[in-house]
Amino acid sequence: MDLTAFLDGFALVTEPANLLYCLVGVLIGMLIGVLPGLGPAATIAILLPITYTIDPVSAIIMLAGIYYGAQYGGTITSVLLRLPGEASSVVTVFDGFALAKQGRAGTALGISAVGSFVGATVSIVGLTLLAPLVAEWALDFGPPEYAALALLGVLLVASIGNGGMVKAMISAAIGLLLATIGRDSFSGAERFTFDSLQLSDGIDFVIVAMGLFGVGEILYNLEERHGKPHVPAAVANVWPSRKELKESSGSIGRGSLIGFVLGVLPGGGAVMASLAAYATEKRISKHPERFGRGALQGVAAPETANNAAATSSFIPLLTIGIPANASMAMLFGALLILGISPGPQLVDENPDLFWGVINSMYIGNLILLVLSIPLVGIFVRVLRVRPAILAPITALITILGVYTINNSTFDIFVMIAFGVVGYLMKKLGFEPGPMVLAFVLGSIVESSVRRSLLIFDGDPTGFITRPISGTLLAVFVVVALWPAVRLLRGRRAARSAAAEPAAPTPTRGKADHR
Amino acid sequence: MRHHTTRLAALLGGSALALAACDGVSTSTGGSDETAEYPSGSVEMLVGASAGGSSDLISRAVSQGLSDALGASFPVINREGANGAIAAAEVAAAEPDGSTIAIQNASLFAITPLAVSEDEVTSIDDFDVVHGVSRDDYVMVTTAGGPYADLDAVKAATGTVTYGTTGVGTGAQVSCALLLGSAGVEGEAVPFDGGAPALTAVLGGQVDTACLQVGEAVENIESGKLVPLTVFSPERIEYLPDVPTAQEQGLDVEVAQYRFLTVPKGTPDDVVDRLVEGLQATFETEEYQAFNEQNSLTPMEIPGDEVVTQLEEDKQRYAELVEEYGIDLGGDS
Incomplete structure (x- = not known):
């Protein structure tokens, strides 16, 4: 790392104009993050023409701010309205919404803001020091490694559920089936599309999530609250107490690491990170039964991890010129328009841009944390609104959000259909979480396995002989067999009347997220 | 997704x-009686x-x-x-x-x-x-230090050459498939969802070669991480002047x-x-x-x-x- 260039970058960022662009960027990002559907990629597309006229470094600082600012905003609807706008916020809903119902929405949002700040900052430090090294590592991650990682993810999905394992597995299996809808990306064959072009690219994640979580919840509440007088949820503590912060500090630390490492992987990195962080917390917790019923760690860990992942996804873009997700692709396009080609030479050719952008993120995240404090207080008031008013507004937000994805009314009807499914699931005691997450991971598993087999020329032993995928599969086997092992050990312990507890050890937790 | x-x-x-x-x-229609002029x-x-x-x-x-x-x-x-x-x-x-x-x-x-x-x-x-x-032209690339140093090495390949593409039914797939087909080499297409993942795969050596759009590959070609094997245009392209076309190298393949x-x-x-x-x-x-x-x-x-x-x-x-x-x-x- 070139220290002078690094410091020059800081000097550049602290110029008043750049600070202003940074503020504008993160503020816009945070606001659009609140509305599900309208994502950072689209926002960057809208603002692209404006950037022609300003200095490239300022432009990229602003656009990057929109991207990571949106990660902060996304939490708010997940916690307050049960509307996860991004796949990486789905696990936040489990405990976040439960906390909100207990009147602890402020605590949940506060802890997310702190976690997001810490996670992002840890990730930026990692980005500053290790970017080229980590980028090389990401290249070793080929289709077989993705296949093994996503498979592990599906297993974790089944285990994080709150209700019965069987119900979680049924729900996940349906999610995997839903992922097969659309044109087969290997053979071009149509699968479950019923000759509809609208379905040829499958169903968008947001449509499924909005339907199952958002609309499903609204329908359920209509029935539940019918006739009951409205009791506004008490919004007691708007900011987490010192004790609560201390309680979550471990989760935030682990979430940061998991997020940084997995975020480097293009495609699905942030989802896997939030999932792995949540599963890790649940496994090492002394009270796993609290998860899904309002465990603070269940919000802190995934929110930290997805912000850390969002930040480290800059690494492939800035060091090898590979956009890791749709928003990064927009930034890639923006850089090209500004006359800068992202790639291996960026750090040498445009050190001011490289370091300017990275250093602006330190400041941007600080701004976001400061902004969060008053905003959390305002947003939690949403919960005081009567359901008769809040429900239609929520419905409107979901419909608007889904429509904006593809400008398609068809998608709205698909979402409503999923809403009915979500309602029925809730009535029957199924959780939508495993279904949504399996839906996201299913397409990764399928395409990665098929891609791997093409590369291996049909020989599946390649999955085991490659070091990273082999290790991941070993972890998979351990995690899958663990309940059985614990059961056996428990029996033996009971027989020998020894009081040895069979709780999983922290070292196992670490193995989970490698 | x-x-x-x-x-x-x-x-x-x-x-x-x-x-x-x-x-x-206001300037193009101002004062004119042609109110219906496109675009209105x-x-x-x-x-x-x-x-x-x-x-x-x-x-x-x-x-x-x-x-x-x-x-x-x-x-x-x-x-x-x-x-x-x-x-x-x-x-x-x-x-x-x-x-x-x-x-x-x-x-x-x-x-x-x-x-x-x-x-x-x-x-x-x-x-x-x-x-x-x-x-938007296509270029066939391989990773630096990979098994194929140039197109002749690909042509002489005896085993199956895997190639990353940007998806099924894309020009990237057709260009690589036709090139290997006309060279009489066994090829295996590995489709990815777009250019970025295909680029990642070839950089990481997950696939032997890939056909990509020039704009996607040019930075990594210039930095020496990727070796361009051929372009598929009728004549050499401005942005990669040193890379011979497929036709120059004796293979009658042209895709754009x-x-x-x-x-x-x-x-x-x-x-x-x-x-x-x-x-x-x-x-x-x-x-x-x-x-x-x-x-x-x-x-x-x-x-x-x-x-x-x-x-x-x-x-x-x-x-x-x-x-x-x-x-x-x-x-x-």
Whole structure:
């Protein structure tokens, strides 16, 4: 790392104009993050023409701010309205919404803001020091490694559920089936599309999530609250107490690491990170039964991890010129328009841009944390609104959000259909979480396995002989067999009347997220 | 997963453009009795791809140029899906009055039909082609220090050569498949979801080679991480002057992606003429030319009827070659 260039970058960022662009960027990002559907990629597309006229470094600082600012905003609807706008916020809903119902929405949002700040900052430090090294590592991650990682993810999905394992597995299996809808990306064959072009690219994640979580919840509440007088949820503590912060500090630390490492992987990195962080917390917790019923760690860990992942996804873009997700692709396009080609030479050719952008993120995240404090207080008031008013507004937000994805009314009807499914699931005691997450991971598993087999020329032993995928599969086997092992050990312990507890050890937790 | 883009986005962008274009409107129609001159309102410009890809960026660059030249707003609306077939269907069904236009990709008409079933084929007969825009060439690359140092090494390969593509039924797949087919080498296509993952795979040595669009690969070629084996254009391209074409290396393979402006069939001639006028003004601006260069695009500013002729030729040629080498674009082979 070139220290002078690094410091020059800081000097550049602290110029008043750049600070202003940074503020504008993160503020816009945070606001659009609140509305599900309208994502950072689209926002960057809208603002692209404006950037022609300003200095490239300022432009990229602003656009990057929109991207990571949106990660902060996304939490708010997940916690307050049960509307996860991004796949990486789905696990936040489990405990976040439960906390909100207990009147602890402020605590949940506060802890997310702190976690997001810490996670992002840890990730930026990692980005500053290790970017080229980590980028090389990401290249070793080929289709077989993705296949093994996503498979592990599906297993974790089944285990994080709150209700019965069987119900979680049924729900996940349906999610995997839903992922097969659309044109087969290997053979071009149509699968479950019923000759509809609208379905040829499958169903968008947001449509499924909005339907199952958002609309499903609204329908359920209509029935539940019918006739009951409205009791506004008490919004007691708007900011987490010192004790609560201390309680979550471990989760935030682990979430940061998991997020940084997995975020480097293009495609699905942030989802896997939030999932792995949540599963890790649940496994090492002394009270796993609290998860899904309002465990603070269940919000802190995934929110930290997805912000850390969002930040480290800059690494492939800035060091090898590979956009890791749709928003990064927009930034890639923006850089090209500004006359800068992202790639291996960026750090040498445009050190001011490289370091300017990275250093602006330190400041941007600080701004976001400061902004969060008053905003959390305002947003939690949403919960005081009567359901008769809040429900239609929520419905409107979901419909608007889904429509904006593809400008398609068809998608709205698909979402409503999923809403009915979500309602029925809730009535029957199924959780939508495993279904949504399996839906996201299913397409990764399928395409990665098929891609791997093409590369291996049909020989599946390649999955085991490659070091990273082999290790991941070993972890998979351990995690899958663990309940059985614990059961056996428990029996033996009971027989020998020894009081040895069979709780999983922290070292196992670490193995989970490698 | 599909990417997120919005009509709201387009509307906001459009209104910004409309504000910027107010001057143009007043000067071109001010005082004239020709009130009905095209464009009288905003013109929707559909793109069959997500925001951020080259199709989207090209549409946005042209949209900017058209609104400057013709004095109306041309909001870009992303209607992603099915290689662009969804946007195409919408344009074909739109009112043929110039209020809906789209820059479309040659691959949808010349290559996708080889990979999908009969009733999903989009036909160019449903459109009037206004004008050609630009060409996006393909380059075959391998990782530096990989098993194949140059094209001769590939030609001499005895085992199966794996190649990453940007998806089934894309020009990237056809170019690699035809090249290996004509060299008599066994190839295995590994489709990825777009250029970025395919680039990652070849950089990491997950696949032996990959066919990519020049703009996607050029940075890593310049830094020496990727070795260009060949380009598929009729002559060498400006952005990679040292890379020989496939034809120079004795393989008669020529594949290109090009884009052109289309309107629904039956759009009046005066509307088409105005659009041609606007396009030509756009092509002459410095911003647009710099945009092409930045994105490694070669201008292909030819009249609409020539585009149609070339499309028909290409479609015929690809179909014959695919048949000749027994390539199944859709299948797993």
